[in-house]
Amino acid sequence: MRDRHVDDERQGNAVSTDDEVLLLSRVAAEEIDAFETLYRLYSPRLQRFVRGITKQPMLVEEILDDTMMVVWRKAYTFNHTAKVSTWILAIAYRQSLKALRRHGEPVDEDVRDHADVSAVGPDDALEQQELRKHLDAALGTLSPEQRAVMELTYYFGYACREIAQIMGCPVDTVKTRMFYARRKLKTWLASRREAI
């Protein structure tokens, strides 16, 4: 569980889980100061997460605002079955997909998107070098759902079960999305290598 804690500290989130629940309870009581504190606390994480899913910097501000408006309006529905962070990221995930649909971006196609694994070459060192150089472009070939799984796993350090909670899907779907995301990245890198 190292990443999440490291990331929380890195992003200035020294607030305990209980404190976050308390903060959200104050938001539920419509205390604007608490809402601003929560916004400040979550803004870096949400920006990162939303940008990672959408790959569209122009949409980040809009989605962030939509997410926090939902948090403000729905804070009273928080039912303590998940962590505050899981609850808020789940809202951000749904708002990201909604915004992408609104702007005509395709979503919900990842599980059927079987990459051609046979195209993956054996040159691991070269593959890793290319990954370092071209990760951003490679991630652009994934679906928003696949990118969300990657973000939540590699950046936020969430367990598979927590990711399923955030994305509102079965654990097996998370594993499948990750599986095809990895394959797709490798295929893209391999085809790029062949093209050079």
Next chain:
Amino acid sequence: MNGRVIKFEGPVHAEADRLLPWLINGTLDDDERRQVEQHVAECAQCQREVAWLRTLQSQYRDDDADADHVPHAMKRLRHRMGKVGIKRATPASLSSAWRRRGRRLAWLAAAQAAIIFAMGVVLLQDRHAAYHTLSAPASKGSLLVVVFDPRISEAQMRRLVRAGDGRIVGGPTETGAYLLSVPDEQAASSRKMLHDSPSVTMVENLQAGGSP
């Protein structure tokens, strides 16, 4: 060749391969981690994949956003809040989920009143206990003495009390103990549930212990 047959494909490999990203981020539970690590130790393909995934993960950790935009964002949001108004929770939705602050205070006040009332009831019960006869009506509930972990929140405590189908009828005492009333038929299961909870440091059935 050392003679050992390494199985590269198959259910074990496939399952281990699917779990590698969470091996890398350290969130597999102990059993899964043991199984995956055991397989990786024997599987060259998975070892290469682990190296590749570590490179991938390292690329994810260099890019932080900042919160400099918050004042502007809050200005926008205040404007939107003003436009849409504040959507107040309905009583039904409140009862099903979150305790709003007002409700929390109300609950505390109610709990306080209940404790004062319950202490009186308990005292009366104690006084009348000596006069019970065989024909006296059966008890309407069992009493459990419960000490919660002081680190848990009030909401967690309430959830535990409800999960045990109980209600607080006394406490906290100076030692932090509460008196819970639970239906007789559920006394054993409630006590077990509370006993098994890591948020409870002590639970005893008052009747069982005091009057066998």
